[in-house]
């Protein structure tokens with residue numbers, strides 16, 4: 011049986027063996043070589059097409075996203091601008107992987123200042139990793155971010171090495187209250203020295219920008235008033251506060267040596283006394299002590315004659331300053347503090363006005379090596395970072411009082427509302 015297919019093929023067989031090309035049309039002369047190439051060199055053309063497309067997708071986006079900004083724009087823009095950053099360099103992400111936002115490590119992020127900083131970073135869309143050993147910090151300070159894919163919390167002590175991939179490191183891990191840092195002084199200096207070394211090693215390995223939260227304590231009991239960044243300080247190297255003061259001074263030294271020696275991009279903030287919601291209630295610092303004591307109807311404990319001075323900064327001002335410093339182009343050090351200066355007796359008076367006019371004062375012996383005066387000169391931060399604090403003590407204290415009131419007397423839900431409304 012002859013198949014239909016065989017039959018049809020025969021139908022189209024040429025009737026003659028003589029080769030007779032179709033009559034050529036004028037346009038076919040020009041396209042014939044192209045058709046030949048397209049037929050015969052198909053593979054090569056496909057490869058060239060892939061190469062061209064790859065160049066297009068890699069080069070065009072990177073040339074448009076990495077344009078340098080002018081300095082004023084950098085200072086105002088909340089997004090970082092750096093070229094050395096491998097996550098920011100554009101087009102280097104392997105095919106199939108999505109480009110991620112900025113990854114920020116906050117050491118000590120479960121503490122008072124750190125948790126407010128984390129709130130702001132998450133709010134602007136960064137992915138945040140908090141590393142904390144919970145010595146003075148608390149999970150409750152960051153638990154409102156649990157369940158957010160952009161947030162991770164790692165229990166880790168910075169004295170031990172740590173491997174992570176991040177773009178920026180805010181290094182805050184260290185107890186800040188004198189009562190806490192004197193509790194285990196050797197651990198405090200290890201945290202400041204070995205902990206800072208590890209975080210700088212990490213910054214060097216991954217090319218991250220590193221910000222150290224240093225302190226006004228590097229000025230010790232200052233002989234210059236107010237304190238300017240160029241003042242080298244008056245610190246007792248063998249006193250009870252030196253685990254913190256000298257620890258932070260060494261941390262500054264390490265930071266600058268990694269900058270000069272290893273090319274790590276660094277920033278140094280010298281923070282002056284800061285207060286606000288989420289401070290540890292019984293951390294022994296003067297603002298938290300006075301507020302908690304006045305709320306509990308206990309006498310406010312004034313150490314010494316109460317004539318020593320401090321300058322108190324509200325936490326939201328500090329967080330803005332830290333972020334401005336991180337995104338800016340200057341290494342520092344920068345004083346970040348509120349220049350409003352108060353004696354401890356004046357502070358007690360403000361607490362009386364805010365909480366209870368009948369709150370009593372009780373004098374206690376002062377602690378060893380207590381600095382007599384403290385007031386930041388913030389000219390440098392104003393000029394170069396365009397930063398200055400906005401919240402004066404009489405405005406900031408009531409926001410902290412409402413947080414303390416709710417934590418001491420209960421009702422945690424209102425507490426969260428009070429904290430977020432304070433920003």
Ligand code: NAD
Nearest residue numbers: 118121122123143144145146147167168183184186281284
């Ligand atoms: P905080 O005690 O509330 O926070 C410090 C955080 O670091 C805590 O969560 C603590 O558990 C964590 N931590 C401590 N040691 C650690 C370690 N070895 N490994 C991992 N985590 C560790 O203090 P804070 O007031 O939020 O201060 C934050 C930073 O700012 C500190 O570096 C402090 O020196 C600096 N600072 C604060 C003030 C201030 O008035 N608050 C003033 C000057 C400098």
Ligand code: UDP
Nearest residue numbers: 170171172173174207208209211212214215
């Ligand atoms: N380090 C770390 N994480 C890193 C890289 C380094 O914890 O991703 C630590 C490392 O363990 C070392 C410190 O940082 O103790 C300093 O590292 P660096 O590479 O600067 O010095 P080296 O290891 O050569 O002494």
Ligand code: UDP
Nearest residue numbers: 188294295296297299311312313318354380
């Ligand atoms: N202070 C005080 N009563 C207190 C706690 C502290 O008078 O209950 C004083 C303390 O002697 C110091 C000042 O307040 O002169 C600030 O102390 P704090 O511990 O808050 O911070 P730092 O000494 O680190 O500036």
